[in-house]
Amino acid sequence: MTTTTSEVSALDWAFLCLEQETAPMHLGAVAVFRPTEPADRLRLLALLAERAQRIARLRLRIGQSWLPGQAHWAEAPEFDASEHVHSHQLPTPGGRAELAGLVAELLADPLDRRRPLWELHLITGLDGDRFAVLVKFHHALADGREAVETGLALLDGFTPAEQEPACPGGGPLELLRRSRRLIGAVRGTLSKSGETLGIASSVVRNMRVPVPDSPLRASSSTARRVALVPIDLADLRRIRARHGGTTNDVVLAVLAGAFRRWLGTRGHPVGELPVRALIPVCRRRGDDASGNNRLSGYLCDLPVDEPDPVARLQAIRAAMRRNKSAGPLRGPGAFPVLAGRVPQIVHQVAAPLAGQSAALLFDTVITNVPLPDFPATLGGAALAELYPVAPLAAGQALAIAVSQYRDTVHVGVHANRAALPDLEKFSGALPLAVAELGDLS
Numbered sequence: 001m002t003t004t005t006s007e008v009s010a011l012d013w014a015f016l017c018l019e020q021e022t023a024p025m026h027l028g029a030v031a032v033f034r035p036t037e038p039a040d041r042l043r044l045l046a047l048l049a050e051r052a053q054r055i056a057r058l059r060l061r062i063g064q065s066w067l068p069g070q071a072h073w074a075e076a077p078e079f080d081a082s083e084h085v086h087s088h089q090l091p092t093p094g095g096r097a098e099l100a101g102l103v104a105e106l107l108a109d110p111l112d113r114r115r116p117l118w119e120l121h122l123i124t125g126l127d128g129d130r131f132a133v134l135v136k137f138h139h140a141l142a143d144g145r146e147a148v149e150t151g152l153a154l155l156d157g158f159t160p161a162e163q164e165p166a167c168p169g170g171g172p173l174e175l176l177r178r179s180r181r182l183i184g185a186v187r188g189t190l191s192k193s194g195e196t197l198g199i200a201s202s203v204v205r206n207m208r209v210p211v212p213d214s215p216l217r218a219s220s221s222t223a224r225r226v227a228l229v230p231i232d233l234a235d236l237r238r239i240r241a242r243h244g245g246t247t248n249d250v251v252l253a254v255l256a257g258a259f260r261r262w263l264g265t266r267g268h269p270v271g272e273l274p275v276r277a278l279i280p281v282c283r284r285r286g287d288d289a290s291g292n293n294r295l296s297g298y299l300c301d302l303p304v305d306e307p308d309p310v311a312r313l314q315a316i317r318a319a320m321r322r323n324k325s326a327g328p329l330r331g332p333g334a335f336p337v338l339a340g341r342v343p344q345i346v347h348q349v350a351a352p353l354a355g356q357s358a359a360l361l362f363d364t365v366i367t368n369v370p371l372p373d374f375p376a377t378l379g380g381a382a383l384a385e386l387y388p389v390a391p392l393a394a395g396q397a398l399a400i401a402v403s404q405y406r407d408t409v410h411v412g413v414h415a416n417r418a419a420l421p422d423l424e425k426f427s428g429a430l431p432l433a434v435a436e437l438g439d440l441s
Contacts, residue, residue, distance in 0.1 A: 016138075023393055060075055061113075104224040117138035227427035254430060363396070388410070
């Protein structure tokens with residue numbers, strides 16, 4: 001994967017500025033592999049390090065510029081990928097719950113900004129001789145799509161040829177080039193001022209007064225919980241065939257049902273608590289090799305107050321149809337586009353306010369990470385499960401990431417432990433919500 005730019009984009013810099021010690025802004029993925037014989041831990045560690053060493057983007061770290069607010073990617077001197085690859089052993093035989101517990105601990109630790117912003121964690125000791133790999137990429141380094149493409153390069157048959165990353169040069173010439181690019185970016189922003197103002201005004205109009213005792217709001221805490229939930233894709237397809245909509249609409253309806261059940265166990269009146277989800281949308285074109293985040297999003301109110309599960313699905317279908325009809329450059333969910341048009345120096349000043357304001361706009365993030373549909377292996381071991389994990393922003397109780405791989409939809413739920421000590425009640429509600437929709441004709 002060739003890196004074609006050395007600059008940190010405004011949106012990528014925003015992710016760095018939003019990060020707090022108690023709210024790391026890295027995304028993750030938990031890949032579970034099923035070998036035909038017991039895994040050789042040392043061999044797998046060496047294999048992961050060797051392949052990561054050859055991926056250009058993984059050799060880059062954040063560098064500073066002579067120009068204020070103009071950070072760039074710079075190749076780390078004497079880069080050694082093995083320093084980013086770690087090993088863990090679960091008490092044998094470890095199951096999905098034990099794996100999720102270790103993943104939660106590992107996700108709570110921020111990445112070291114003095115180094116390239118990624119880590120790989122090999123986890124052995126799973127039952128049936130299985131092993132797992134936890135991938136951590138800072139959101140500034142990769143969006144979901146970029147993380148998938150980078151992760152593929154770690155698998156058998158996908159390792160790229162040795163690449164040289166595009167790194168910044170030095171001296172007056174490079175300073176002049178950056179100055180010209182900055183001027184060009186400002187001109188581009190001004191040319192889109194009407195669109196930008198439209199997004200900004202929509203964001204302001206859609207901010208809400210927070211519910212004081214909402215279980216979806218959380219105080220700062222480093223403690224995390226993770227749930228890894230597989231859902232049979234065939235069940236979702238049957239629901240879709242019977243009631244219409246996209247597979248993603250059905251997933252959102254299932255999540256709405258799980259929220260409704262979970263809130264009921266909390267004794268919280270479902271009619272009094274709106275649950276608004278941010279649905280990220282990737283805007284990066286297929287020929288864009290920059291690696292920069294190019295995101296927008298839709299806001300979708302999950303109808304948790306609706307007792308009829310089919311009516312919930314129909315309401316979500318209608319809301320997502322309106323979002324898609326308006327497009328990713330309109331509406332309050334497009335605020336990542338707005339962030340991408342603001343100079344880096346503004347993010348440094350405004351990030352604390354933006355982080356506090358997020359809860360006024362949405363309650364949770366639900367992201368769908370597309371995966372290629374083909375058998376994959378690592379060291380000859382078949383990839384059996386792949387759970388994405390979204391970053392948990394400051395003030396939010398949980399974030400949900402979904403991926404479809406082969407015949408299963410994998411749901412990764414990332415929660416603030418203090419806010420959701422009962423995460424198993426939410427994750428346990430997911431299969432019940434699937435059954436509820438599937439049993440209705």
